[in-house]
Amino acid sequence: MRRIISMLMENEPGALSRVVGLFSQRGYNIETLNVAPTDDPTLSRLTLTTAGDDKQIEQITKHLNKLVDVVKLVDLTEGAHIERDLMLIKVRAQGALRDEVKRTTDIFRGQIVDVGPNVYTIQLAGTSDKLDSFVAAMADVDILEVVRSGVAGISRGEKVLSL
Amino acid sequence: MELLSGGEMIARVLEDEGVEYIFGYPGGAVLHIYDALFKDCKVPHVLVRHEQAATHAADGYARATGKPGVVLVTSGPGATNAITGIATAYMDSIPMVVLSGQVQSHLIGEDAFQETDMIGISRPIVKHSFMVKRAEDIPVMMKKAFYIAASGRPGPVVIDIPKDVTRPDEKFEYRYPRTVKMRSYAPAQRGHTGQVKKAAKLLLSAKRPVIYAGGGVVQGEGSELLTSLARELNYPVTNTLMGLGCYPATDRQFLGMLGMHGFYEANMAMHHSDVILAVGARFDDRVTNTVGKFCPGAKIIHIDVDPTSISKTVPADIPIVGPVQSVLEEMGVQLAALREKEPDLPDRGALERWWKQIDEWRATHGLWTGRRYSESKKIMPQQVIESLYRVTDGNAYVTSDVGQHQMFAAQYYRFDQPRRWINSGGLGTMGFGLPAAMGVKLAFPDSDVACVTGEGSIQMNIQELSTCTQYSTPVKIINLRNNYLGMVKQWQDMQYEGRYAMSTYEDSLPDFVKLVEAYGHVGMQVTKLADLDAKMEEAFAMKDKLVFLDVIIDPMEHVYPMHIAPNGSMKDMWLSKNERT
Numbered sequence: 001m002r003r004i005i006s007m008l009m010e011n012e013p014g015a016l017s018r019v020v021g022l023f024s025q026r027g028y029n030i031e032t033l034n035v036a037p038t039d040d041p042t043l044s045r046l047t048l049t050t051a052g053d054d055k056q057i058e059q060i061t062k063h064l065n066k067l068v069d070v071v072k073l074v075d076l077t078e079g080a081h082i083e084r085d086l087m088l089i090k091v092r093a094q095g096a097l098r099d100e101v102k103r104t105t106d107i108f109r110g111q112i113v114d115v116g117p118n119v120y121t122i123q124l125a126g127t128s129d130k131l132d133s134f135v136a137a138m139a140d141v142d143i144l145e146v147v148r149s150g151v152a153g154i155s156r157g158e159k160v161l162s163l
Numbered sequence: 164m165e166l167l168s169g170g171e172m173i174a175r176v177l178e179d180e181g182v183e184y185i186f187g188y189p190g191g192a193v194l195h196i197y198d199a200l201f202k203d204c205k206v207p208h209v210l211v212r213h214e215q216a217a218t219h220a221a222d223g224y225a226r227a228t229g230k231p232g233v234v235l236v237t238s239g240p241g242a243t244n245a246i247t248g249i250a251t252a253y254m255d256s257i258p259m260v261v262l263s264g265q266v267q268s269h270l271i272g273e274d275a276f277q278e279t280d281m282i283g284i285s286r287p288i289v290k291h292s293f294m295v296k297r298a299e300d301i302p303v304m305m306k307k308a309f310y311i312a313a314s315g316r317p318g319p320v321v322i323d324i325p326k327d328v329t330r331p332d333e334k335f336e337y338r339y340p341r342t343v344k345m346r347s348y349a350p351a352q353r354g355h356t357g358q359v360k361k362a363a364k365l366l367l368s369a370k371r372p373v374i375y376a377g378g379g380v381v382q383g384e385g386s387e388l389l390t391s392l393a394r395e396l397n398y399p400v401t402n403t404l405m406g407l408g409c410y411p412a413t414d415r416q417f418l419g420m421l422g423m424h425g426f427y428e429a430n431m432a433m434h435h436s437d438v439i440l441a442v443g444a445r446f447d448d449r450v451t452n453t454v455g456k457f458c459p460g461a462k463i464i465h466i467d468v469d470p471t472s473i474s475k476t477v478p479a480d481i482p483i484v485g486p487v488q489s490v491l492e493e494m495g496v497q498l499a500a501l502r503e504k505e506p507d508l509p510d511r512g513a514l515e516r517w518w519k520q521i522d523e524w525r526a527t528h529g530l531w532t533g534r535r536y537s538e539s540k541k542i543m544p545q546q547v548i549e550s551l552y553r554v555t556d557g558n559a560y561v562t563s564d565v566g567q568h569q570m571f572a573a574q575y576y577r578f579d580q581p582r583r584w585i586n587s588g589g590l591g592t593m594g595f596g597l598p599a600a601m602g603v604k605l606a607f608p609d610s611d612v613a614c615v616t617g618e619g620s621i622q623m624n625i626q627e628l629s630t631c632t633q634y635s636t637p638v639k640i641i642n643l644r645n646n647y648l649g650m651v652k653q654w655q656d657m658q659y660e661g662r663y664a665m666s667t668y669e670d671s672l673p674d675f676v677k678l679v680e681a682y683g684h685v686g687m688q689v690t691k692l693a694d695l696d697a698k699m700e701e702a703f704a705m706k707d708k709l710v711f712l713d714v715i716i717d718p719m720e721h722v723y724p725m726h727i728a729p730n731g732s733m734k735d736m737w738l739s740k741n742e743r744t
């Protein structure tokens with residue numbers, strides 16, 4: 001099953017490589033990875049998605065918690081949560097397809113953030129599924145480049161991941 | 164406040180931390196540190212002959228004393244030479260602090276002379292690592308390193324130190340913190356009371372219990388508590404290779420080691436048990452044999468300070484995360500309370516039948532209830548260990564290398580105390596024995612220290628004979644000389660129809676007696692069983708001499724019992740070359 005694991009870790013050199021190294025060392029898989037500093041500059045928030053059975057996920061979270069740089073961790077998929085993946089996608093948009101791309105973008109509530117005579121760059125945020133669907137909907141369009149941020153997530157309601 | 168340079172701070176921290184020995188080897192990147200040690204440091208430095216030996220010596224010291232071993236090596240090749248020893252300590256959860264030199268900060272990343280990414284290379288084999296950026300950070304960083312190395316599940320910590328932060332001309336205020344707190348590191352302090360209660364109940368309901376205790380009991384200083392708990396309940400105890408000594412081997416309730424080369428009675432009892440109390444053990448593949456067939460009727464209570472060890476391979480029915488001492492203490496209280504209410508527990512009749520069964524297993528194939536090894540005109544390896552045991556009254560610190568000799572030592576030397584049996588169990592590092600023995604002997608100069616080895620393993624760090632000369636560490640090296648990489652040969656006998664691919668040395672072995680004499684030590688060869696005890700006694704009588712006992716043994720002997728693999732269970736064993744369960 002797909003899981004979204006999110007953690008606060010020390011904003012120290014080497015911390016990220018320890019997290020990533022753990023996955024390769026133990027034969028686990030990272031599907032997406034997103035990391036950036038928080039409002040507290042000494043802490044980074046790292047969110048990753050991975051897949052595995054319950055036993056594997058339990059081991060993964062235990063190992064992550066054991067890393068000295070990891071301060072606190074939550075498996076967002078255990079409760080109600082919001083997840084967002086951000087995609088920037090550059091497509092060839094010429095002739096009739098220009099309107100078609102625009103319409104599909106509107107349907108998905110995306111934005112065209114850069115326009116050229118032959119290309120559009122579209123920004124789209126949402127769940128990974130939604131982004132996948134958008135890419136699928138662009139089947140007839142020449143996709144030039146896709147950039148995704150990886151999933152960032154947060155729990156719904158009062159629940160927070162903080163110190 | 165006192166002003167010190169980075170190098171001086173390192174020397175001072177080692178003093179303030181109460182470090183007894185530094186094991187190391189100098190080089191360009193650590194010269195400022197060495198100069199500081201030379202000028203003003205009360206902690207003696209042991210100059211090894213290879214950095215791998217520095218880590219093993221520090222490791223041996225740590226295993227024998229329970230205190231972190233300290234290593235100092237230079238950048239590049241010094242650091243990479245230390246890697247095997249760091250991995251060895253990591254696999255067996257041994258507290259160690261490794262200070263590695265690094266090129267100057269401004270050269271990092273430029274493939275400078277003797278630059279290597281030590282933090283990167285060591286990452287999967289350390290508990291944690293630090294890179295020093297500023298000299299001012301040294302005291303706190305080192306305090307953290309010692310704290311992390313020794314607390315929770317212990318392990319090695321690397322501190323990588325660029326040369327410029329140790330320069331003598333820049334001084335900073337020095338203050339060594341007495342304690343450190345880290346928001347991101349908080350090892351469990353005690354077990355969950357509800358879980359301990361549940362475990363106590365299950366334990367008392369057992370009809371065929373086994374206590375399976377590992378290295379965590381040794382590391383966590385839980386031996387006494389475990390022993391009294393087991394005695395209180397009259398439950399049988401088995402130890403892992405790493406746990407030997409945490410329960411007295413000469414006690415009636417001890418079943419011997421379990422696992423691949425474990426005792427028949429220990430493996431049989433495990434397989435047929437209904438409740439297993441696992442303490443500080445990790446269900447290693449060398450213990451379980453095929454996981455899917457592991458102890459089919461057993462409910463498992465698993466106590467460990469490291470949550471990742473629990474349910475990693477074998478699922479625990481009652482997991483308890485916490486230090487062995489506090490958990491066992493609480494368990495004792497809970498057991499007493501339960502038994503007050505229900506004095507009939509545990510079921511004495513059932514326990515009596517269980518012991519009867521165990522005693523039968525023991526009597527038929529136990530290694531200590533009869534001679535189980537083959538008759539031969541040659542000296543049998545088991546006899547050498549028995550002789551060592553007799554001559555040292557079972558009180559020696561015994562280090563070993565890796566191979567058949569290691570298993571014979573584990574089987575035939577009966578350890579009654581923890582921290583006496585010192586071997587590389589997890590990584591299985593040949594070359595561990597001699598440097599580890601040096602570290603132990605330095606820690607306990609008045610105790611007998613024996614290194615049980617083979618002619619293959621000893622040659623992996625034989626250069627340390629020179630270190631032993633320099634620091635007068637009169638260990639006794641017991642070389643079980645079979646002229647083969649014996650354990651490899653055993654597998655080749657059993658699985659490759661005796662095709663000895665690269666497990667012999669032809670006629671290339673040195674004359675070990677002459678070799679050790681060249682280093683200033685005493686060498687003796689033993690070829691006849693009749694001389695064995697006398698030579699062994701002679702060796703240990705020479706208190707101030709390193710003695711190398713080159714014992715020519717029967718090269719054809721195998722280690723038994725041996726688990727049948729693949730697809731075997733705990734109870735599937737070879738008992739001799741042609742006898743199996």
Ligand SMILES: Cc1ncc(C[n+]2csc(CCOP(=O)(O)OP(=O)(O)O)c2C)c(N)n1
Nearest residue numbers: 566567568591593617618619620648649650
């Ligand atoms: C560094 C290292 N290399 C290889 C091995 C694989 N290995 C395990 S036991 C063994 C043979 C050891 O021979 P020896 O030291 O003579 O001991 P014996 O088995 O003959 O008692 C080998 C090569 C190892 N454990 N460690």
